[in-house]
Amino acid sequence: MSAPSRIGEVMALDRLVHEPARLLILAVLVNAKEVEFGFLEQVSGLSKGNLSSHMGKLEAGGLIEVKKSFRGKRPLTELRITAAGRKALADYRQGLAMVVQELPAPSVAAKRK
């Protein structure tokens, strides 16, 4: 018989994307052309510090690009997902889909409490 399941796939998930905070960031970015730091802070609910460090990691990994400029006299940081980022997210999504499939649907043999 086949392995207990193909769930070993789960170990192949991209950890950079797997982290919820970063997945959230990527998910927002993938639906917009460009996103401001402040906006992201609001919709994500992440603290500035937390957001900043995740941003740094995503940038270091090449999944996003960060453009710094000024709006009037104030600093403005904008984030944009890269092609690599889209790919990573798509791959991750596919991995997730597999995991979801392999995980037993509770509806079947689950306990009705």
Place this chain on the structure above:
Amino acid sequence: MSAPSRIGEVMALDRLVHEPARLLILAVLVNAKEVEFGFLEQVSGLSKGNLSSHMGKLEAGGLIEVKKSFRGKRPLTELRITAAGRKALADYRQGLAMVVQELPAPSVAAKRK
């Protein structure tokens, strides 16, 4: 306004289950009545140490039960998923399913090159 999507769900994912190694463990356990430590070590590919510590956390969280006994003269550790574990896994699975749905299918605007 409503959030860009319901992806904020991702932040609600149970971190205890979210960790790939533990998800793998739970996925194996949910399909079997009882599983031996050694077997799990093999199918998961985790080192004994790593497995042992994840096992400890799952047990501490009440998602699994660990039964220690002897087979002949040798120690034997068996793992079993609890009702809470099944529930946590089912909830997690549902969360994942939502995330997968909300994540854009790559087929649309995927590769330009």
Place this chain on the structure above:
DNA sequence: ACAGACAAGTTTGCAATGCAAACCTATTTG
């Protein structure tokens, strides 16, 4: 003009984590 509040991020400090190497105890084999 200046004190204080606010904006926009970055840096720092810390606790928690994941991982494997080393270790431990007991058994089996050469």
Place this chain on the structure above:
DNA sequence: CAAATAGGTTTGCATTGCAAACTTGTCTGT
């Protein structure tokens, strides 16, 4: 008896995620 194996646990370490504190600059009230 020595060495290898089985079955796990503990230790040590490097990485992380998180928020508090800090930085730099603008704006408001008086």
